[in-house]
Amino acid sequence: xxxxxxxxxxxxxxxxxxxxxxPDLIYIDLHLVHEVTSPQAFDGLRQAGRGLRRTDxxxxxxxxxxxxxxxxxxxxxxxxxxxxxxLRQNAAEFGVRIHSLGDKEQGIVHLVGPQLGLxxxxxxxxxxxxxxxxxxxxxxxxFGIGTSExxxxxATQTLPLKPFKTMAINVxxxxxxxxxxxxxxxAVIAKIGTGGGAGYVFEYRGSAIRSLSIEGRMTICNxxxxxxxxxxxxxxxxxxxxxxxDKPHAPKGADWDAALEYWKTLPTDDDAVFDAEIFIDASELxxxxxxxxxxxxxxxxxGEVPAPESFDDPTDRAAAERAxxxxxxxxxxxxxxxxxxxVFIGSCTNSRMEDLTAAAEIIRGRKKADGVRVLVxxxxxxxxxxxxxxxxxxxxxxxxxxxxxAGCSMCLGMNxxxxxxxxxxxxxxxxxxxxxxxxxxxxxxxxxxxxxxxAIRGTLSSPWDLEAAEAELVKDGVA
Amino acid sequence: xxxxxxxxxxIVPLERSNVDTDQIIPAxxxxxxxxxxxxxxxxxxxxxxxxxxxxQEPYRHGGILVVGNDFGTGSSREHAVWALxxxxxxxxxxxxxxxxxxxxxxxxxxxxxxxxxEATEALWAVARANPGEPVTVDLEARTATxxxxxxxxxxxxxxxxxxxxxxxxxxxxxxxxxxxxxxEAKRPSWMPTTQDRTPQARTQGAS
Ligand code: SF4
Numbered sequence: 001x002x003x004x005x006x007x008x009x010x011x012x013x014x015x016x017x018x019x020x021x022x023p024d025l026i027y028i029d030l031h032l033v034h035e036v037t038s039p040q041a042f043d044g045l046r047q048a049g050r051g052l053r054r055t056d057x058x059x060x061x062x063x064x065x066x067x068x069x070x071x072x073x074x075x076x077x078x079x080x081x082x083x084x085x086x087l088r089q090n091a092a093e094f095g096v097r098i099h100s101l102g103d104k105e106q107g108i109v110h111l112v113g114p115q116l117g118l119x120x121x122x123x124x125x126x127x128x129x130x131x132x133x134x135x136x137x138x139x140x141x142x143f144g145i146g147t148s149e150x151x152x153x154x155a156t157q158t159l160p161l162k163p164f165k166t167m168a169i170n171v172x173x174x175x176x177x178x179x180x181x182x183x184x185x186x187a188v189i190a191k192i193g194t195g196g197g198a199g200y201v202f203e204y205r206g207s208a209i210r211s212l213s214i215e216g217r218m219t220i221c222n223x224x225x226x227x228x229x230x231x232x233x234x235x236x237x238x239x240x241x242x243x244x245x246d247k248p249h250a251p252k253g254a255d256w257d258a259a260l261e262y263w264k265t266l267p268t269d270d271d272a273v274f275d276a277e278i279f280i281d282a283s284e285l286x287x288x289x290x291x292x293x294x295x296x297x298x299x300x301x302x303g304e305v306p307a308p309e310s311f312d313d314p315t316d317r318a319a320a321e322r323a324x325x326x327x328x329x330x331x332x333x334x335x336x337x338x339x340x341x342x343v344f345i346g347s348c349t350n351s352r353m354e355d356l357t358a359a360a361e362i363i364r365g366r367k368k369a370d371g372v373r374v375l376v377x378x379x380x381x382x383x384x385x386x387x388x389x390x391x392x393x394x395x396x397x398x399x400x401x402x403x404x405x406a407g408c409s410m411c412l413g414m415n416x417x418x419x420x421x422x423x424x425x426x427x428x429x430x431x432x433x434x435x436x437x438x439x440x441x442x443x444x445x446x447x448x449x450x451x452x453x454x455a456i457r458g459t460l461s462s463p464w465d466l467e468a469a470e471a472e473l474v475k476d477g478v479a
Numbered sequence: 480x481x482x483x484x485x486x487x488x489x490i491v492p493l494e495r496s497n498v499d500t501d502q503i504i505p506a507x508x509x510x511x512x513x514x515x516x517x518x519x520x521x522x523x524x525x526x527x528x529x530x531x532x533x534x535q536e537p538y539r540h541g542g543i544l545v546v547g548n549d550f551g552t553g554s555s556r557e558h559a560v561w562a563l564x565x566x567x568x569x570x571x572x573x574x575x576x577x578x579x580x581x582x583x584x585x586x587x588x589x590x591x592x593x594x595x596x597e598a599t600e601a602l603w604a605v606a607r608a609n610p611g612e613p614v615t616v617d618l619e620a621r622t623a624t625x626x627x628x629x630x631x632x633x634x635x636x637x638x639x640x641x642x643x644x645x646x647x648x649x650x651x652x653x654x655x656x657x658x659x660x661x662x663e664a665k666r667p668s669w670m671p672t673t674q675d676r677t678p679q680a681r682t683q684g685a686s
Pocket of ligand 1: 063064108109110129131347348349407408411412429430
């Protein structure tokens with residue numbers, strides 16, 4: 001029997017095979033480090049008198065706490081400042097390469113690996129952050145880990161990991177214009193639930209996935225964890241190779257040729273069998289939005305807020321009741337009638353060039369709705385520079401949006417970018433948990449296109465609504 | 480991690496059940512950047528009360544904590560174990576524990592043993608009658624002995640072995656050091672490197 005992509009990558013990284021159900025010892029090719037989950041790991045090494053085994057496979061950046069304004073001034077919040085200062089000291093002490101605030105490669109840790117060409121097909125990647133699954137878009141196997149595992153990788157460059165099951169997420173057909181990778185993954189999570197992927201590594205397959213760019217695939221893999229999966233992957237193909245080639249740290253010359261030859265062997269064999277499979281028809285998908293407080297509580301934007309009674313499972317029903325109360329929403333409300341206070345375009349899910357370009361195309365030449373705050377936060381300093389070179393910053397500021405420096409920002413509100421209690425936000429991030437974007441804040445997860453259209457109209461909207469509204473105006477002879 | 484065979488210390492009676500990790504250490508302390516120095520954080524809200532057991536002599540310097548049912552449930556924070564250890568608690572005995580807490584404790588070298596409810600009551604009674612009375616926890620024999628009475632305790636074989644050998648997760652993995660080095664020697668040269676891609680820089684990084 002053939003092997004799946006995930007099984008191939010795993011098998012090629014087994015250092016010691018576990019006997020009798022014991023975990024396999026897996027080699028880690030790339031360890032990404034940031035300021036929140038690393039300090040105690042470094043401290044643990046220090047206490048035990050251990051060194052960091054492979055500084056050449058480790059890279060650090062500052063992202064969760066970094067301010068997106070006045071980055072040249074000292075950080076105000078003492079906890080944030082302390083975490084960042086500690087990371088800098090630790091990086092110096094242990095010899096870890098670090099991209100600090102102000103550096104061109106600084107940014108959200110999940111943008112840094114790909115933009116440097118460190119994230120490659122067929123490698124294993126870990127980081128003390130659950131959205132490490134992002135890197136699976138390249139055909140890498142990428143896991144989020146906890147602080148004691150961070151220390152373990154620093155000391156040994158390996159991790160004891162339990163075997164996993166495989167699930168194929170088949171997405172076939174062509175997406176309609178205005179429907180994006182984000183809508184695919186929100187629909188997948190709504191279909192299988194936030195725990196539906198527990199114990200699995202997903203492989204996203206099918207014509208809709210093949211025709212996505214690498215950045216779109218990153219958006220999808222990023223949110224695998226929101227369905228409970230351990231990782232999500234896409235088989236590498238020509239799109240992947242073209243994206244990786246010529247990145248600063250991509251293999252060169254003979255190394256590149258050898259890598260390419262290996263990468264082409266990675267896709268799942270025709271006779272391989274997945275432990276589970278689901279099917280999604282891409283051509284039926286519409287722009288998607290969440291109404292609740294977990295990423296599985298979502299529906300098509302053309303729909304309504306569901307009634308708790310519509311859920312058969314008592315746990316789901318109770319969760320829906322609680323979510324509606326927190327979100328201050330009534331069953332039956334049309335999603336398009338929901339007004340927002342803030343629009344956030346950013347996070348490791350949707351803050352790359354393609355996301356910013358797509359949003360900018362929608363808003364170009366328009367003005368934001370009155371009273372709506374629009375925050376655009378590029379994922380990395382490099383993205384910010386590229387966007388500025390393309391004139392996107394101007395498009396956003398002319399529109400009335402705030403153009404910020406790179407970081408996690410309002411995705412989790414560890415820096416000053418937060419929602420006020422009761423504020424409602426259309427956000428391109430990945431978690432709509434209670435209080436995630438600020439205490440009492442209410443989050444609707446959306447694509448960059450929906451975020452942009454919402455910023456124009458002030459209510460949850462898709463690009464389709466803009467076209468419909470314009471058609472109306474033409475019919476009435478106004479425009 | 481230090482090897483453990485027997486531990487002796489005063490019985491510290493925490494006569495409460497359902498003590499979750501939030502009560503062991505509140506979330507505000509999770510923002511710290513160290514792995515030690517959490518002694519002040521342990522049971523932080525209860526410690527505001529001068530009458531709380533850990534504020535009393537002879538319990539102010541730790542010992543062997545004897546707890547009620549369902550100790551260490553709730554959030555998975557490893558800080559709960561660090562705070563107990565930093566305060567001077569070397570072992571925790573009780574009838575039932577949160578699973579994740581018990582796993583974390585084993586990995587960090589804190590002995591957690593399951594005793595019966597009767598044994599729990601008996602140890603509390605000893606401490607009440609004679610505060611500061613020591614208990615000896617014998618990991619080889621899996622017994623806790625106080626005031627001449629021995630109570631058996633349960634601990635799984637694997638965790639017991641690790642504690643006896645003083646092996647944390649990392650030490651355990653480093654027993655396979657030869658296999659790791661052999662694996663590294665065979666990795667292809669196109670693999671990622673955060674150093675410059677020159678042959679010299681590549682070998683320097685691997686130390
Ligand atoms: S952007 Fe959000 S999800 Fe991504 S790493 Fe930062 S905090 Fe985590």
